[in-house]
Amino acid sequence: GENVEQHPSTLSVQEGDSAVIKCTYSDSASNYFPWYKQELGKRPQLIIDIRSNVGEKKDQRIAVTLNKTAKHFSLHITETQPEDSAVYFCAARARVYRGSTLGRLYFGRGTQLTVWP
Amino acid sequence: DAGVTQSPTHLIKTRGQQVTLRCSPKSGHDTVSWYQQALGQGPQFIFQYYEEEERQRGNFPDRFSGHQFPNYSSELNVNALLLGDSALYLCASSSPSGPATNSGNTIYFGEGSWLTVV
Numbered sequence: 456g457e458n459v460e461q462h463p464s465t466l467s468v469q470e471g472d473s474a475v476i477k478c479t480y481s482d483s484a485s486n487y488f489p490w491y492k493q494e495l496g497k498r499p500q501l502i503i504d505i506r507s508n509v510g511e512k513k514d515q516r517i518a519v520t521l522n523k524t525a526k527h528f529s530l531h532i533t534e535t536q537p538e539d540s541a542v543y544f545c546a547a548r549a550r551v552y553r554g555s556t557l558g559r560l561y562f563g564r565g566t567q568l569t570v571w572p
Numbered sequence: 573d574a575g576v577t578q579s580p581t582h583l584i585k586t587r588g589q590q591v592t593l594r595c596s597p598k599s600g601h602d603t604v605s606w607y608q609q610a611l612g613q614g615p616q617f618i619f620q621y622y623e624e625e626e627r628q629r630g631n632f633p634d635r636f637s638g639h640q641f642p643n644y645s646s647e648l649n650v651n652a653l654l655l656g657d658s659a660l661y662l663c664a665s666s667s668p669s670g671p672a673t674n675s676g677n678t679i680y681f682g683e684g685s686w687l688t689v690v
Contacts, residue, residue: 489678489679491681497683498660498662498681498682498683498684499615499662499681500681501678501679501680504678544614544615546614548679558603558605558620558627558628558666559605559617559620559628559630560605560607560615560617560664560679561617562614562615562616563614564613564614565612565613565614
């Protein structure tokens, strides 16, 4: 099965600085890569995702890049704010077919991001 | 915002007991997956239901079972509870678009059910 590794496990930045979290995956069949933000005691919330036919996607201060050849993808947060503090999870999923057994998400172990004011 | 609803939100059970967790998927979604998230860990896939059948299963023992109803809602049952079953149980819904797609589909998580086994 797929194996997703995420680094670093903890990341502390000063408000206004950028933060980068990196993930690698092992299964070349994976083609969908979401990123989730999880605040303490809450559910994971999708913040951005990227599909394998795209190399980069940006949404305001958040961007994700994907290198299919190297099998790695990264989350970039610019102009960080204290409210960005949370645990961030990357995930990977293989191609989805209707009624197939594919479609499960494989998660990284998470990165605790702390943004200091 | 995702529309996936789970119940109960919190519950405490004793070792050896059984528990049933419930999930209603987002409107228009027909596929339900269950994940277990232990403290400090990423979510781990338990199983997925589509067309009322278990389609894929993660590395969980038979004590974990499920069901999907004709209205696409789902239940997760855990028998003979162990202390190690204490976790946040997340339901996720999705819907493949069309008979086959290379684009994948967005997965939305419910708020989760916090299970504590004492």
